[in-house]
Amino acid sequence: MPHPHSPSGRESMKLLHCLVLFSLHSTAGASEDGHWCYLSQKCHDQQCKEPRQWGQLYPECTSSEQSPINIVTSKVKYDWNLTPFRFKNHNTNPECKWKVENNGHTVIVHLDGSSTIELGGLEGKYKAVQFHFHWGNDEKGSPSTRISPGSEHSIDGERYAMELHIVHIKEEFASVADAIKGKGVAVLGFFIEVGKTNEYYEPFISKLKEIPYPGNKTEMSAVCLDSLIPKAEDLTQFYRYTGSLTTPECSENVIWTLFEKPIQLGLEQIQEFWMKLYFGDNKDWWMVDNFRPVQPVGDREILKSDSDTLMPPAKASLLIPTAAYLALSLIQ
Numbered sequence: 643m644p645h646p647h648s649p650s651g652r653e654s655m656k657l658l659h660c661l662v663l664f665s666l667h668s669t670a671g672a673s674e675d676g677h678w679c680y681l682s683q684k685c686h687d688q689q690c691k692e693p694r695q696w697g698q699l700y701p702e703c704t705s706s707e708q709s710p711i712n713i714v715t716s717k718v719k720y721d722w723n724l725t726p727f728r729f730k731n732h733n734t735n736p737e738c739k740w741k742v743e744n745n746g747h748t749v750i751v752h753l754d755g756s757s758t759i760e761l762g763g764l765e766g767k768y769k770a771v772q773f774h775f776h777w778g779n780d781e782k783g784s785p786s787t788r789i790s791p792g793s794e795h796s797i798d799g800e801r802y803a804m805e806l807h808i809v810h811i812k813e814e815f816a817s818v819a820d821a822i823k824g825k826g827v828a829v830l831g832f833f834i835e836v837g838k839t840n841e842y843y844e845p846f847i848s849k850l851k852e853i854p855y856p857g858n859k860t861e862m863s864a865v866c867l868d869s870l871i872p873k874a875e876d877l878t879q880f881y882r883y884t885g886s887l888t889t890p891e892c893s894e895n896v897i898w899t900l901f902e903k904p905i906q907l908g909l910e911q912i913q914e915f916w917m918k919l920y921f922g923d924n925k926d927w928w929m930v931d932n933f934r935p936v937q938p939v940g941d942r943e944i945l946k947s948d949s950d951t952l953m954p955p956a957k958a959s960l961l962i963p964t965a966a967y968l969a970l971s972l973i974q
Contacts, residue, residue, distance in 0.1 A: 678890045680747070682779075682931040683921050693934050696890050703892035708937035709885030710794035713900070713944055718881065724947040726878045727762035732868040739861040742849050744919055746856035747889065748932055750774040751846070757867050759810060759830070762899065763882055763945075768810035768828050770867065771818060775834075776888075777804040777915050779930040789912060793833055794888050794933045795900055802904060803912055804834035805933070806870075807888075827887075828897040832871055837906030842869040847911055850918040854925075876903035882945040888934045 678699055679690035697704035741752040755769035778792025791801035811818055812826030821827045845865055852860040871877070879902040886894040919929040 679921075680932050680934075683927075686922055686927050696892065700891040702886070702894060703890060705886070705892070705894055706938075706940050707885055707894050707942060708892060709888050709896065709898060710796075710934060710936050711883065711885065711939050711942075711944075712796045712799060712936045713881055713883075715798055715946075718944045718946040720948050721763070721882070721945040722948045724763040724880070724882055724945060725761050726874075726947075727764075728760045729757070729868065729874070730759070731757045733866050735866055736864040738864065740864045741859060742846070742853060742862055743859045744853040744856055744929075746921065748774045748776065748929075749850065749853065749915070749919060753867075754864075755813075758813065759828075762880075764828060764897065767813045768826075769813050770808055770810050773806060773808040773870075775804055775806055775915065776933040777912065777930070778933070779916060779928075780913065789836065789909070790931070792931060792933050794936075795831060795833075796936060797833075802833040802835050804907070804915070806832040806834060806905065808832075808867075808871075822887075822893045822895075825895040827893075827895070828899065829887075830871075831898060831900040833901075833904040834907055834912070835904045836909050836912060839908035839911060840906055843907060843911060846870075847914050850914055854918060854920050855923050856921070870905070872901065872903040872905060877901055878947060879903065880947050882947075883942055885937075885942075 676689040676691050676699070678696055679687060679692055681692040683690055684692050691699055736754050736756050738754045743750050743752070750772055751774070752772050753770050755771055757770045758767050759770070760767045776792055776794050778790040780789055789803055791803060793802040793805035795801075795805065808830045809818065810828045810830065811821035812824070815821040815824060815826050818827065842865065845862060849860055849862050852858070868874070881898075881900045881902075883898050884895065885898050886892045886896055916928050916930045921927045921929050
């Protein structure tokens with residue numbers, strides 16, 4: 643049982659109280675007024691709509707190709723067209739500073755679009771415009787060696803401590819809103835697990851204390867994007883599917899890429915997210931469990947990059963004449 647004065651203990655007591663209030667409100671019928679929130683926010687804001695109610699405010703949240711999803715690895719289809727990505731300007735420090743913001747639901751970092759991706763089964767070039775995180779909570783109080791998972795996607799039902807989303811749009815669009823209309827949004831998703839302290843994240847994590855409340859903003863010197871993600875050789879294994887944004891308005895036609903190789907952060911680094919950030923304007927409203935539950939896959943096809951598989955017969959047959967030619971050359 644968490645200590646009642648720890649962040650986890652306080653949240654557990656509040657959640658129990660919240661569930662009682664929520665059941666009463668559900669019995670009385672949901673109001674058509676309100677704004678969207680996560681279930682962990684419901685106790686402090688009874689008028690907000692948690693994920694199961696998002697469709698009351700944004701109809702597309704109930705559509706058939708929503709995100710996140712659970713990926714069942716035994717059902718994925720290997721696709722030879724999912725070649726490795728080409729990352730450009732990910733290993734250079736942008737000249738402009740990064741703008742870091744608590745937007746009331748997560749911490750978001752706004753980028754200048756100078757880092758781009760192409761290939762990887764995408765058509766055209768996409769520029770990185772922002773990244774943000776989703777996370778869970780402390781499971782047994784602080785200090786703790788266990789945390790509850792907070793990733794949005796899951797693999798065979800297993801979730802990670804956190805998830806990083808780097809949002810890209812096609813280079814011809816000026817904003818995410820324009821790219822959504824033009825079906826030009828691609829998100830790179832990275833799982834984050836508890837591991838060794840990651841020194842590359844320290845400049846960013848150290849800024850969290852400057853943006854505790856919604857609307858707070860700060861700046862930081864930009865770092866190389868590739869220092870925040872796995873090494874290039876670990877980015878050839880990924881899943882691909884078509885889904886939606888995981889926050890309202892839940893716009894669809896988003897191309898999702900989820901990498902197998904997780905990022906490691908130290909336990910204390912992960913805890914900084916919910917120890918320094920708040921959903922509201924007081925320190926009783928911890929920003930925890932800011933993830934959307936998985937959505938039905940339906941009849942969508944989940945693809946997997948091919949570098950772990952054997953060469954398919956169609957391509958292997960092309961090598962036979964070449965091998966025969968080389969053999970004859972040696973004999974002659």
